[in-house]
Amino acid sequence: MRRSRILWILLTAVALLAIAAVACGEEEEKEVTPPAETVAAETPAAESPEAVTGDTTGVTDTEILIGTHQPLTGPAAAYSQISAATTAYFDYINETEGGVNGRKIKLLVEDDQYSPPLTVEVVRRLVEQDKVFAILGGLGTATHMQVIDYLMEQGVPDFFVSTGALEWVKDPAARPNCFGILPNYIAEGIIFGDYIAKNYAGGKVGVIGQNDDFGQDGYEGVKRGVGDALEILPLETFEAPDPDVNSQVDRLQAAGATVLVVWAVPRQAPAAIRHARADLGWDVPIFIGTVSANELTIALAGGGENAEGVISNEALKHAYETDDPAIQKHIEIIDKYGGIKAANNLTLYGQSLAEGFINILKEAGPDLTREGVIAAAESAEPFQCSVCLFSTSLSETDHDSSQAVVLSRVELDPANPVGAKWVPFGDAYSWQGVLPGDMTIDDIERIPFP
Amino acid sequence: MEQFSQQVISGIASGSLFAVLALSLVMIYRSTSILNFAQGEMALFSTFIAWTFLTTMPFWPAFFLALLVAAFMGAALERFVLRQVEEAPVLNAVIVTLGLFTVFSGLSLTVWGSLPKSFGPFSVFKGPAIDLGPASIGRANVGILIVAVIVMALLFLLFQRTKLGLAMRAVAQNRVASRLVGIRVGQILAVGWGISAAVGAVAGVLVGQTSGLSLGLMFDMLLYAFAAAVLGGLDSPVGAIVGGLAIGITKNLAGTYIDPGVDATVAFIIIVLVLMIRPTGIFGQRVLKRV
């Protein structure tokens, strides 16, 4: 008995000491500021022979190593098509052009199953074990949110995060290493709102949005765009794992909504369309966010029958435009280098990521460093990838690369495997150089399309 | 009033999906006392198999063939995989089902690719929405509800009126005693898994018709299906239906009359409260423990 008592006393003493030590030592930074030095910069192996100032982690004379986190397995595995296409395009460039400035690009795709705890783990491994040069196209709002601060602290360039949430691009001074690629949700919302105001004035707008930045930003945008032209009903939220949004759609119908806007991924967006059309027989005009403007949504909504007439916005060309040489090339590349038999919105998006990144690498030149590539991205000329509809540009004050879209709607097309296709209409919208923070419809200009 | 009835009807529509999957969970729990976490993904796999059959034959033949394949798959799983952990602590079987969850999910991805498939609605489930006065419900959803009730009735009859059902209940309660009475425990367990895999396939085909056939079909649904099965009582097919509908309706009403931001929270609080009053679910059997 005496032995255990001594043990307890010792334990308590040690515990108290430990707490005291840790308590006295807290000097955490509350603000996440860019670091002067990074852990990775100390590794000797990555230094190139020439005296290059700056962080050259992940860069050797022959290779550039980059990484990404994607849902390769699990319920969101449909998105794995994106990274498959990106990898195929890099392989194509590596083979036909020998890479960029003599360095082949190697993309490490890690599976996070769309689960934020896993994202943290794989990104840390990419940065600290694989020692990647940059992260490209990290997918998902909830998932990437877990690592955005970490990538900041480590000074890792975070290119083309695949989400439109405000957080990423609103303040380049606070997040100098982070660049967006999807049109931000506020701009999208303003554009929808403006179109709704011009075409459906006098009614009520119902908005269904995911219970996070996605839904909230989208709702804010719609409010700004609509202004006084229609009454705006309170936001109907849902959680990412919800199997359907029947209840939300019902409430909006009961509240007298004459237009619906749905900020959801191709899980709830098609469910909303299906419920409104097939279950309620309600032919309310429906607008959905660009993340759902693809064939997945049409298929899951029950085909062209239900999805016909749904409006969204796009910035990429379409797989069915087979007379476009760029599309032909795309189909050829993903088949030859990736074994992908059918092109779709996702593969096109994947290629656009690769093209955008290669453009920046070329701009950065042969002396490749992390700081250098960020500076190159900010100073590069506007660039339009072969499968993009608009050119994209970045600057020191604007890290939002995709700032132009065109509205498109679903039209029946028996030739298409899902029975319908997205067809652009009207003039395009452009907001180059405008940050989403205080954006209004006046900041967005119309440009002729095509 | 109109809002209320539409919310209830929509709740019944969502809930019927939880209910059908919950039926397969109840089936397997009743006959083997195992919580099969892989049920959803097995159902998904079976639905993909049905989809493959549907490319070459009409709906009903493809449907029943898929059920048959699923049943064989379930029985084989029991015989070769679950049999290995029969003697081990109960949690081991749960872990095995978790492993199977990942295996089936991965197999679906590997064999059929990552893109969703067009799936239905088929034959009787096709058609315009049905107008019920102040509310309307999708035709497919009504079909699902009817099929769910039919399956529930079949399961009920199976357990209460057939010798096979009696043998299953005996095996679930006490394997040693069952062996002593001459019941071929191994066979019974295999049949139990086979039937529940078939019920799962039914669930998958039904749900696929309303939500599209994609890899994530059963993932989030499984949780709600478990909640439904537990709420209704894990050994009661009737409970599965009641539980599923209850959860669907509660979630919708909570979202409407409290706040959409807490609908799932309220629904689950209610489940816990019900369980506190009836610890084995609404229709579950009270188990008397002997020393």
Add this chain to the structure above:
Amino acid sequence: MIETLLRPRALGIALLAALLIVFPFLHTWPFFEGFIGPFRTFQAATFAYWLVILLGMNLLTGYSGQISLGHAALVAVGAYITAILFDQYAVPLGLGVLVAGLATGVMGGVIIGVPAVRLSGPYLAIATFSLVIALPQILKMDIDVAGLHLDLTQWTKGTRGISVGEIQAPGLVDGLVDARQWLYYASMLTAVIMTILAWNLMRSRIGRGFIAVRDSEIAAQQMGVNVRLYKALAFGISSCFAGVGGGLFVMAQGVISPGSMDVLTSINFLVAIVIGGLATILGSIFGAVYLTFQGELISKLAPQIARLVPEQLVQDPKTLRGVIFGSILVITIVSFPRGLAGATHNLLRWGSGRRAGPPDLRRSLASLRAVASSARLRWPRQVTDSEASHTDPKRESPDHPDEGRG
């Protein structure tokens, strides 16, 4: 004295302690540079918080036989409490972790423990599952209901979550250790303390009470064990561990948001303790190793195995990852029904000539007797081996871990 020090167990503990102390510096030594980097130091900190969480879960599921699938939520609560205290009230992280542990313990004991006493088995599992489902909504709650305005987001910062930044070493030791090494020491020390606590707890009256309740609720009740109290206590204590683990988690990761812990994580905890080995400290350790390394192992292993599969059967070998992982899981649990700890134990026994015997009935009865002989709950004290085996003059070694049932 030298003799005592040289005894194998003492030597082993000393060696382990030495390894733990120098680990963060290993990668600077010439021999180890090739295969250990500063990343491993971070992984060790990760291991530390997984271990603490799993110790708690093992207490609950292994020793007291109650299944909880809601532990991820408790960890998140602990993490949030620590983060909120730091972010809004400038409470030092170390103190925050302590408070988080206690607060989560109380919350867990009351909110889950009290309802849980009526439930068991799958019903309990699903009821606890509700916590993980509901928590994200609760964390983002900003609603008006019945005239009341309930806004938790002023503390939890809603979907953005709370960022606490990178932990820094205190001025005292600045220069000796860098931020990451300090994190390692803080986390590892906490983990060691919690491990000793758990070990002590399980050998005490409370622990015996848990085991009694697990093995037979009715028999325990007959013997005078307050079953309800012990069940709630099991939840309370394991929530405490979860809370501390959560605090360590946010210290290491630097950020906590509603998405940080999800349903998958809760299930992973259960898998980890069963694979590791229920009702043993070693099992929790194995489980923590599993959680720390499984992602990496599968990433490395899966492509190798996938290469063996013929091209015609599978177009994209990357997708086989899930199948491979699931299969390994099934094979492991089938081969090692008592988990890796159980296998290790059998191996050691086999090595020393003793064979695995039938469950120690004497020990179970002794635990009941030992608990019943005390009328009220006291601070845990060691049940000495003379009490445990007082009918048997031959004593087994005191660190013999408890046999699980069946």
